[in-house]
Structure formats: C-alpha cells, structure tokens
Amino acid sequence: MRKRPFSKDKDIKSFPTTIEQFKSILEKYLQNSTDISFTQYEVQGQKIAVFFIDYMVDKNLLDDKLLGTLLASKTDWDASSILNEVPLDGGKQHINLIELATTLLSGSVGVYVENEDQAVSFSISKLEKRPLGKAETESLVLGPQVSFTESLSTNLNVIRWRLGTHDLVTEKFIIGERGQSEVRLVYLKSLANDTDVQTMRQRLKDLVVDEVEDASVLSQYIEDNNSSLFPQYYLTELPDRLCYAVSKGRLGVLVDKSPTSIIAPSTFFSFFESTEDIYMRWNIGSFLRMLRFVAMFISFVVTPTYVACVTFHYEVIPTPLLASLGSSRAQVPFPPIIEAMLLELLIELLRESGARLPTKVGQTIGIVGGIVLGQAAVEAGLTSNVLIIVVASSSLASFTAPSYLMGSAIRVIRFPLILIAGLIGLIGVTLGLIFFFIHLIRMTSLGRPYLLPAYPVNWKDMDDSFFRLPFSLNNTRSTSFRPKDMNRYPKKKAKKKKDIDE
Structure with a gap:
C-alpha cells in the first residue's frame, strides 16, 4: 500500500x-x-x-x-x-x-x-457552505424538495432528522492519501444485511487513492464492474430517496464536499423508480413507472429498427406508410445508417451544448436550435421528416429515466445498435439486444444480481420494481436485498379501518 x-x-x-x-x-x-x-x-x-x-x-x-x-x-x-x-x-x-x-x-x-x-x-472551523436548497437534477412535483449540500455535517443532520431513530449507524472513513475526504457509511442496524455492510466497509477500507473528488467518483472506484456503461450504484441528491432506501435495508454512502449520495446495492430497475411514485396514488404511480420502462425500450430500439427496415426489410412496413416514407426520402442522398447517425449526433450536440451554457441561454439553444436545424435539414434534403420524428421520439424517451446516468447510458447504446442495424438489419438489432441482456445478467451491484427480481426470478418483489401496490398490501420489504426484518407493519392492521363512532 x-x-x-x-x-x-x-x-x-x-x-x-x-x-x-x-x-x-x-x-x-x-x-x-x-x-x-x-x-x-x-x-x-x-x-x-x-x-x-x-x-x-x-x-x-x-x-x-x-x-x-x-x-x-x-x-x-x-x-x-x-x-x-x-x-x-x-x-x-x-x-x-x-x-x-x-x-x-x-x-x-x-x-x-x-x-x-x-x-x-x-x-472551531468556519467553512463556507451553501444552505439547503431545491434539487436541480432530480425534479419532483410531489414530495420534499430539499436536496443535499456540499457539507457532510448538514447532510447527516437532515438524514437524522428525517429518520429520527436510534437505530441509525454512521460509520466514518477517511479516504485519500494526499487530499483526504471524510466518508460516511449509513444504514439501519436492525435492517441492513450484514454481508452488504461488510462488503461495502471492506471496499472503503481497502481503497488507496490520492483523493476522492465526489461521490460519483467514489462510486466508480468501488463498483463491481467499472468497464460497463450501466451505473451500478444509484446517485441521488434527494435526502428522502436515500432515507427511503435505508429504511428498506439498503446502504447509503455520503462524501464530504459532495452534494450527492450513493445508494447500494442497486438493481437495473432501481434507476427507473422515483420517490414520486410513492407520493402519488398507487395506480398512477404504477402507470408512470411502467411508462418509463416502455420509454426505455422505445429509446433502445426505435431508431435502429427504422434503419434496419428502411435498409433491408421494406416488406415489414405497411404500404400506406411505405409510400409516405419513400416520398420523404426521395431527395436524401445518404443511406439510412449515415442519415440516422448524423441526426442522432446532432441531437446529442444540442443536448450537450444546452447543458453547458447558462440556464436561460441553454434552454433557448435547445429549443430554437432543434427547430431551426431540423427544418433546415429537411428543406436541404439531408434527412427525412419521418426520421426526425423517430429520433426526436427516441431522445424524449431517454429523458424519462429519473437517473441521469442511466439516461446517458441508454443514449450511448443507441449508436452501436444503429451501426449494426445498418449492416445486417433486424438480425443485428436482435443480436445487439441479446448481447446487452447477457451483459446485464452477468453484472452485480455490491455482489447482488443486477437484474433482480427479473433474474433470478423473484415474484414477491415484482411490485417493488415494475409497479406499485397499495400500502395496505405492500407490508413487506424487498427480499432481493435480504434485510434482517421483512415486515414493515402487520398486514391485518393495515387493512382494518374504523369509523370514528365505532
């Protein structure tokens, strides 16, 4: 060392x-x-x-x-x-x-x-720190709006206040050989799985680096597979999300001078859940959650499928649509694969420039730039109207993921899928999806399977991943993370209701 x-x-x-x-x-x-x-x-x-x-x-x-x-x-x-x-x-x-x-x-x-x-x-430190404010990267309509700050003491204060239990454990680690940072491992003693706690504790203790700039950097140091596109730990700036995860038996990691926290272990489906699903009615929350999964699938396959069909498989396109598609592509000099790659790259350039510019200017660039460039590209015959609709739909679908890291991974995956679709058609799209599915099956998060509860199949936890049940029926914690106490509250008492005159 x-x-x-x-x-x-x-x-x-x-x-x-x-x-x-x-x-x-x-x-x-x-x-x-x-x-x-x-x-x-x-x-x-x-x-x-x-x-x-x-x-x-x-x-x-x-x-x-x-x-x-x-x-x-x-x-x-x-x-x-x-x-x-x-x-x-x-x-x-x-x-x-x-x-x-x-x-x-x-x-x-x-x-x-x-x-x-x-x-x-x-x-007797007098360190400059900003006050608690509204979350910027995870916006909510319902629920608490407060976010973490760069002060570790302030973040721990908020967590203690929200949980309000003597069962909360905050283990302290000092990481960094030249620039030292204080790191806290947060969990509930009576719920967190001992194996998960020991694994995370060991990874933090064994970490030898010059410095840890942020929680997002720390997550890359301690994740199971650092060559994957997919994030293995959920990063959040919302204290209520971290507290909700800890109350389900999972672990939280806080880093001094970082406004984000790490939730571990996390599954692939965790990145499509939002705390807003809990604050809404269970049926509306379930609809929105399933909508995000549909949007993810659309973002994956719509553009590659378009390229494959237009290049190799005209027979799968309905005749009325085929005529409209042919007329819109009549003036386009590029093959579909080049056309799609250029348009996807243009969308990514607009998104990145909008994110890097000041807020007001960035919004203007994103909206005006998209409209002007799209219209100009169609009039110049560089692309078709249909492809603009397809690419725009695919991009919008990728933005529905509550996690910015997962949304970015989905956008990156589209490019190799478009490339293989333009080379060998729908067979290539199928092979690409199979490859990514096998990759997800092999991945783990803190030693736990990444595709839980879909693989290995765990029917009891489907309601915590794909949809949401009413509170009266959802009285147990997820078995996927193996918490010490499975019961949240007695099921019979949750269903029993009394009027005031009884």
Missing part, C-alpha cells in the same frame, strides 16, 4: 520538542504555506504555541474562548488542563505531529506547550 509522501521523512520527530523545532517541522509538513498563523505566547514562564490556517477558523471563538482562557489564567498549563479548562467542544489530544498538522486542514486550532509530550487541537 502506498504511504503518504511525507510519512517517511526522517525530520519528522515525536513530542516533546521545542517551539522552534516544532514550528520548523510544521512549516515543512505544510510546504511553508503563507496561510499558517503561528503565534508564540509566554504565560507564567511557559512557552505556548497557537497555530491554525488563518481563513478556516472562527476568529471570535479563537479570541474569546481559547486565547482569553489561556492568557488570563495564572496556572501552569499542560495538555490535560487545556482540554479541561478551555470552554470549547471537540478538543483532542495528539502524540503524533503529522496527525496534529493534518487536523489544521479541516479548520482546527492547535495548541502546544513547550517540552510537553502531547499537543491539543480544537475544532
């Missing part, structure tokens, strides 16, 4: 040491940074050093609580007395210089009394 680049330096000494030696070691460890404030005080004949990163601490607490207490006292100070007398929470003792210096990077203040064998740090 790689070690931190400074950990083997021979100049690093243990306590005790003089103030001058300690300052030299601290400055060397922090690369002689000009951001370090290092001040030496003399109290009752003792030399005391107070050091911190200037812009990361609360100056009011520093002056009033820490320095006010240290400088006003007439007693001799040591590490234990400083912890007991200074009216600040979060005080820690350190016997290792590197450990002490590392705490400064998170907004702590260090205190060292010369020739003592320990030092003390207090966490």
Whole structure:
C-alpha cells in the first residue's frame, strides 16, 4: 500500500520538542504555506504555541474562548488542563505531529506547550457552505424538495432528522492519501444485511487513492464492474430517496464536499423508480413507472429498427406508410445508417451544448436550435421528416429515466445498435439486444444480481420494481436485498379501518 509522501521523512520527530523545532517541522509538513498563523505566547514562564490556517477558523471563538482562557489564567498549563479548562467542544489530544498538522486542514486550532509530550487541537472551523436548497437534477412535483449540500455535517443532520431513530449507524472513513475526504457509511442496524455492510466497509477500507473528488467518483472506484456503461450504484441528491432506501435495508454512502449520495446495492430497475411514485396514488404511480420502462425500450430500439427496415426489410412496413416514407426520402442522398447517425449526433450536440451554457441561454439553444436545424435539414434534403420524428421520439424517451446516468447510458447504446442495424438489419438489432441482456445478467451491484427480481426470478418483489401496490398490501420489504426484518407493519392492521363512532 502506498504511504503518504511525507510519512517517511526522517525530520519528522515525536513530542516533546521545542517551539522552534516544532514550528520548523510544521512549516515543512505544510510546504511553508503563507496561510499558517503561528503565534508564540509566554504565560507564567511557559512557552505556548497557537497555530491554525488563518481563513478556516472562527476568529471570535479563537479570541474569546481559547486565547482569553489561556492568557488570563495564572496556572501552569499542560495538555490535560487545556482540554479541561478551555470552554470549547471537540478538543483532542495528539502524540503524533503529522496527525496534529493534518487536523489544521479541516479548520482546527492547535495548541502546544513547550517540552510537553502531547499537543491539543480544537475544532472551531468556519467553512463556507451553501444552505439547503431545491434539487436541480432530480425534479419532483410531489414530495420534499430539499436536496443535499456540499457539507457532510448538514447532510447527516437532515438524514437524522428525517429518520429520527436510534437505530441509525454512521460509520466514518477517511479516504485519500494526499487530499483526504471524510466518508460516511449509513444504514439501519436492525435492517441492513450484514454481508452488504461488510462488503461495502471492506471496499472503503481497502481503497488507496490520492483523493476522492465526489461521490460519483467514489462510486466508480468501488463498483463491481467499472468497464460497463450501466451505473451500478444509484446517485441521488434527494435526502428522502436515500432515507427511503435505508429504511428498506439498503446502504447509503455520503462524501464530504459532495452534494450527492450513493445508494447500494442497486438493481437495473432501481434507476427507473422515483420517490414520486410513492407520493402519488398507487395506480398512477404504477402507470408512470411502467411508462418509463416502455420509454426505455422505445429509446433502445426505435431508431435502429427504422434503419434496419428502411435498409433491408421494406416488406415489414405497411404500404400506406411505405409510400409516405419513400416520398420523404426521395431527395436524401445518404443511406439510412449515415442519415440516422448524423441526426442522432446532432441531437446529442444540442443536448450537450444546452447543458453547458447558462440556464436561460441553454434552454433557448435547445429549443430554437432543434427547430431551426431540423427544418433546415429537411428543406436541404439531408434527412427525412419521418426520421426526425423517430429520433426526436427516441431522445424524449431517454429523458424519462429519473437517473441521469442511466439516461446517458441508454443514449450511448443507441449508436452501436444503429451501426449494426445498418449492416445486417433486424438480425443485428436482435443480436445487439441479446448481447446487452447477457451483459446485464452477468453484472452485480455490491455482489447482488443486477437484474433482480427479473433474474433470478423473484415474484414477491415484482411490485417493488415494475409497479406499485397499495400500502395496505405492500407490508413487506424487498427480499432481493435480504434485510434482517421483512415486515414493515402487520398486514391485518393495515387493512382494518374504523369509523370514528365505532
């Protein structure tokens, strides 16, 4: 395993040491940074050093609580007395210089009394963070609108508040050799499967990387198959979605400085579920969920099927439609495969440019650009009206997936399917779908089959994946994730209703 680049330096000494030696070691460890404030005080004949990163601490607490207490006292100070007398929470003792210096990077203040064998740090950080706001990437009509922020403490606060149970476990991990990030594994002790918890815990402990920039990056490090197009963990910025998953026996992973969280294990069908399905009536929620599956299939096959039929299989096209199709393609100089690839690429360019530009400009580019370019392409004879309708329908269908990662994977898969459809027709489309189906069968998420409950077949969990039952009938948790407690509430009591006069 790689070690931190400074950990083997021979100049690093243990306590005790003089103030001058300690300052030299601290400055060397922090690369002689000009951001370090290092001040030496003399109290009752003792030399005391107070050091911190200037812009990361609360100056009011520093002056009033820490320095006010240290400088006003007439007693001799040591590490234990400083912890007991200074009216600040979060005080820690350190016997290792590197450990002490590392705490400064998170907004702590260090205190060292010369020739003592320990030092003390207090966490009085003043870190900039944005307040809780509305979710941007996962929009909902019904249900809570609040989203996670980049502050881990704020995110944990929201989860604690929403779940409100003593059963919640939040295990802490520090990941990163050069840029360290705090990671929390969140689950309910009485529900989460021990095998899943141990697997995730081991993957987090064994991870040796320079830094973890975001939860989405961490998910790629710890997923089962990092060469697949399909995401294996659900990434969400909605606290209610994470809490709902945890209450079903699954695991959540939070990363400091990241506004998204990881839900594991996840199945292929999890990426087409929305918490809005729960907040709506069960029959409407079921309809919308099944609509997303239909949209996914449309996005997969409509454009490749069009290319295959127009290129090889005119006989499967109804005669009235064939006449209309022939007239619309009469002026097109390209074969269907080139025409479809160009139009799909144009749609992707519009989508990407709209996403990268400022919000108001991006919306204008997406709408106006699509209309103008589409109309101009038809009038110039570069494409047919029918193909524009097909490609637009396919693109719209891919946007119905609640997960942005799954929607992106579906859009990418269309290109090889179009290519093989233009080469060998409907046989190629069939072979391509079979290949992707076999790939999905072989995939796992945290060791669990990715296609649960379709493969292996689990009829009991179909209602949690393809449709939604009324709450009175859906009284058990999904068996696919093997939670410790299967029952959510007694089925008989859920069905029993009493009027007020009974």
